[in-house]
Amino acid sequence: MPEGPSIHFLKNKLQRFKGKTVSEASGYGEMEKSEMTNIKLLDIETYGKNLLFVFKDFFVGVHLGLFGSMLVNKQKKVNASFALHFADGEINFYVAKTKLYSGKPTDHFNFKTDILKPEFDVEFVLNELQTNHSEEQIGDVLMNQKLFAGVGNIIRIESLYHAKIHPESIVKVIPEKKLIFLLSMLVDYSEEFLSLLKTDGVKEAAMIYGKKICPKDKSELLIEEMGKVKRKTYVCLKCQKLYK
Ligand SMILES: [Zn+2]
Incomplete structure (x- = not known):
């Protein structure tokens, strides 16, 4: 998709x-x-x-x-x-x-929730996350198009890896600083994704999406359908911390 x-x-x-x-x-x-x-x-x-x-x-x-x-x-x-x-x-x-x-x-549509728009509002999204989605797994809520418009599976997987957060982490347990960093990763990675489309190189440039081992520590990735969204998920258990 x-x-x-x-x-x-x-x-x-x-x-x-x-x-x-x-x-x-x-x-x-x-x-x-x-x-x-x-x-x-x-x-x-x-x-x-x-x-x-x-x-x-x-x-x-x-x-x-x-x-x-x-x-x-x-x-x-x-x-x-x-x-x-x-x-x-x-x-x-x-x-x-x-x-x-x-x-x-x-x-x-609320443009404050669109990761590719200048209107994307970190404070608004953070508040929504912590107020209305605090019990959810971060890997699930990232696919919620009302809060993260434009996020798909590649952006979800890559951003969580860059932010060093395990997708099964519960929102309310993740430190606020980490969440803010994750939100900035979503924006940065989406911009990179857009520029990679010119050369059709998104999948090639991905760190862990579609890969088998972590590029940092060479350990084998956990690859399985996770959370309520049941999407194929890639995780490095050494790099990504589980907040539970
Ligand atoms: Zn790793």
């Missing part, structure tokens, strides 16, 4: 369509598209793993899910689930989930 930086990367590719007029919206998805004819696409934004096409009074959220993909000025043999057509180009989405929202993105 694409993570926040992958969606940001797609957004950057689409900037030339900003300010252009949509001649037609199509696709087999059930979303109502009649309003999207002959109107200007004002902006292309992201929130976490959602790509947002912003019009004057509404916007469309596109989520690629596990199998979705996007093509610009190219088509697959199968029908697009959603497509925007312009006088000089088109954006096609395949197997993507779309949703029509009224108003502006900030009416629906």
Whole structure:
């Protein structure tokens, strides 16, 4: 599944369509598209793993899910689930989930929780963590898109490794300084992830995601589905401390 930086990367590719007029919206998805004819696409934004096409009074959220993909000025043999057509180009989405929202993105999404936005607010997220998620495992809560918009499995695994925290650690037991460091790691690593996408080198550059041994001490990694999220997790038991 694409993570926040992958969606940001797609957004950057689409900037030339900003300010252009949509001649037609199509696709087999059930979303109502009649309003999207002959109107200007004002902006292309992201929130976490959602790509947002912003019009004057509404916007469309596109989520690629596990199998979705996007093509610009190219088509697959199968029908697009959603497509925007312009006088000089088109954006096609395949197997993507779309949703029509009224108003502006900030009416629906809290940008303070998006790890790739300048609005990401460490103090806000830390307070939410310690107040409403204190009994949870940190490895689980990091996948909560309402609090950590854009975090996917690679970002989760790599950031916990850099912060030296075992994913099964309970939030309230982790020292506050450690949590703050983890939050800064999420932001730093997401930026690195975004720049690595240009060369397609994310997995190669990962420290422990997809690997078998820890690069620091050469010990064998623990690899198993962990926590409530049941996602494949990589841990170095020597480097990452369990707070329980
Ligand atoms: Zn290690």
